[in-house]
Amino acid sequence: MKKILITLALLAITAVTAQAGPEEDRMAFIKYYKAKFPSVPMEEYANGVYAIDPIGRENWEAIEEFPPYEPFIDAGQAMWEKPFANGKGYKDCFPDGPAMADKYPSWDKQQGMVVTLPLALNQCLEANGEKPLKYKKGPINNILAYVAFQSRGKVINVEVPKDDPRAMAAYEDGKKFYFTRRGQLNFSCASCHLQNAGLRVRTEILSPTVGHVTGWPVYRSKWGTVGTLHRRFSGCNNNIRAKALKAQGEEYRNLEYFLTAMSNGLELNGPSARK
Amino acid sequence: MKIKTVLAMLVLAFGLLAGSAAVLAGGMKADAAMAADAIAKAEAARKQAASVNGEWRDTGKFIKQAQDAAKAGEYDKAVKLAKKAEAEGRLGYEQQVSQSELKIPSYLKY
Numbered sequence: 001m002k003k004i005l006i007t008l009a010l011l012a013i014t015a016v017t018a019q020a021g022p023e024e025d026r027m028a029f030i031k032y033y034k035a036k037f038p039s040v041p042m043e044e045y046a047n048g049v050y051a052i053d054p055i056g057r058e059n060w061e062a063i064e065e066f067p068p069y070e071p072f073i074d075a076g077q078a079m080w081e082k083p084f085a086n087g088k089g090y091k092d093c094f095p096d097g098p099a100m101a102d103k104y105p106s107w108d109k110q111q112g113m114v115v116t117l118p119l120a121l122n123q124c125l126e127a128n129g130e131k132p133l134k135y136k137k138g139p140i141n142n143i144l145a146y147v148a149f150q151s152r153g154k155v156i157n158v159e160v161p162k163d164d165p166r167a168m169a170a171y172e173d174g175k176k177f178y179f180t181r182r183g184q185l186n187f188s189c190a191s192c193h194l195q196n197a198g199l200r201v202r203t204e205i206l207s208p209t210v211g212h213v214t215g216w217p218v219y220r221s222k223w224g225t226v227g228t229l230h231r232r233f234s235g236c237n238n239n240i241r242a243k244a245l246k247a248q249g250e251e252y253r254n255l256e257y258f259l260t261a262m263s264n265g266l267e268l269n270g271p272s273a274r275k
Numbered sequence: 276m277k278i279k280t281v282l283a284m285l286v287l288a289f290g291l292l293a294g295s296a297a298v299l300a301g302g303m304k305a306d307a308a309m310a311a312d313a314i315a316k317a318e319a320a321r322k323q324a325a326s327v328n329g330e331w332r333d334t335g336k337f338i339k340q341a342q343d344a345a346k347a348g349e350y351d352k353a354v355k356l357a358k359k360a361e362a363e364g365r366l367g368y369e370q371q372v373s374q375s376e377l378k379i380p381s382y383l384k385y
Contacts, residue, residue, distance in 0.1 A: 020385055028385045176377040181370065184331050184363070195382060243330040251328060 022160050022171060022261040026210075029194070029262050033208050036198060045211035046266045048274065052198050053205045060273065069145055069219040069271040072226045076146025079139065084128045090143070093124035101151035101268050105158065105257050107167040114170050114253045118144065118228060135247035136231035144217045145226055148270030156214070156268060158261040174258030177251055178209075183242030189255075192236075204275065213260045215272030226271060229256060305350035313357035314341050320364025329371035334363040 020028070030042070037052055044051040050060045080098055083089045094100055104117040115123075118140055122132035133140035160171045178189045192201070193209045200206075217226045230252050234244035245251045305313075317338050324330045341356035379385075 020379075024385060028383050032383055172377070179377060179379065180374050182329065182367075184333075184366075186370065190380060190383075195380065238332055241332040243325070243332050243335070245328060 021168075022158070022258075022264070025175065025258075026262050026264055029210050032194065033197065033210055037208075043266065045208060045263075046214040046269050048211050048215060048272070049205050049207035051211065052208070056205065056275065059275075063273045067219075067271075068221075068273055069217070069226050072142050072145040072217075072219070072271065073149045075139075076142035076144065076149075079143045080146055084125075084130050086128050088128050090121070090124060093120075093127070098147045098150040099154065101147050101270070102154035102156060105253065105260055107159075107161055107164065107170065107257075109161070109164050109167075112166055113250065114257045116248065116253055116256055117147065118230075119248055119253070121147075136228055136234065137225070141217045141226040141228060144228065145271045148215075148217060148268065151268050152270070154268050156260060156263050156266050158257065158264055160257075160261065170254045171257055171261065173251075174254035174256070177255045178258055183237065183240035185240040187240040189236070209259065210262055211266060213256070213263050214266050214268055215270045215274075217271050219271060219273045221273075221275055305354040307345065307350060310341070310345040310350040310353035310357070313354045313361070314338060314345065317341065317357040317360035317364065320361045320368070322364075324364045324367035324371070327368060327371040329367040331363045331367045334360050334367070337363070 033040075033045070040051050047057075050057040080090050090098075101117055104120060105114050107113075108115040118133075118135055121140070121143055122135075125132050133143075161167050181188045181191065189209070192206050193212070197206050197208045213229065216229045218232070219226045223231075228247070230247035233252050233255065234247065237244040317334075321330060321334045321338060324334070337356045337360035341353045341360065344350075344353035344356060
């Protein structure tokens with residue numbers, strides 16, 4: 001009898017794992033990181049690697065006193081306010097104002113895909129006959145910096161709607177990407193940011209996945225400018241000698257969907273500065 | 276690492292050794308046709324890896340270098356680079372196919 005019960009219990013566990021939804025996944029991640037970093041309060045995860053790297057943090061706090069991303073916010077505000085050639089502007093596409101970063105990424109039932117903030121901004125441009133912006137470098141970061149700044153303090157709350165199975169499929173797809181090993185080095189996102197979070201790789205400490213999406217766009221000293229989340233995805237793929245996929249392509253959008261759900265409950269604090 | 280991947284790597288490594296050994300032993304020199312053939316195979320393997328989002332970072336670069344070498348008449352070099360690219364393409368493909376099912380690592384407890 002005992003044996004049967006144990007077997008049943010084991011079966012139950014496997015079943016939960018196989019069908020775990022976003023909230024179960026997030027709880028598992030949090031449980032894992034709490035065991036690894038018991039003294040780090042939950043809200044600290046929004047600060048990325050500086051939640052777990054006290055030395056890097058001192059440096060970072062000094063940098064944040066004169067934020068290197070400030071000019072980009074100003075440039076973004078000018079973009080937000082400047083009318084397009086047809087007289088309309090971002091304001092017409094987003095009537096609730098620029099404090100909207102918490103609304104993305106979201107499942108768009110009509111388009112049948114995950115819509116991220118950069119994609120929504122470009123769809124606004126295109127709908128008004130303007131040229132879309134490049135997704136990794138350049139002016140998209142200005143408008144993103146402005147929207148991020150206006151959205152500070154809003155709480156991440158990604159939902160995977162139950163009434164459209166394609167939404168869960170997109171989430172699952174992003175989750176699978178996260179756990180899939182790629183490249184010549186045969187690493188997954190999880191190998192570094194979950195299994196080995198807190199360890200040092202060359203000069204950097206590996207940050208936890210919870211909190212990975214709070215601070216975008218990021219001013220990176222190595223870049224010497226502000227860059228997008230998908231630029232970072234490319235970089236992390238390249239580092240393991242995998243060919244990066246297309247910024248804002250389906251794979252990276254679904255990955256962002258999953259990643260953002262893992263940060264549900266954290267406050268947005270972008271733009272931010274990193275090494 | 277997956278057994279299959281390891282096997283594929285061994286097979287490839289052995290194949291590469293055997294291939295180059297044959298070229299060396301016979302004192303055989305690669306010619307333009309051999310280079311073109313190796314490059315075509317490499318490109319096919321790269322595309323197959325890309326079809327499952329498994330292309331590695333430098334595979335395309337090696338193919339480009341092989342093409343340049345072939346153009347310069349350096350056929351041995353071209354074949355060597357193309358074989359390297361082909362091996363990468365196969366490994367990248369196999370790497371993705373062997374993980375077609377999502378497996379949550381055991382250290383993550385639900």
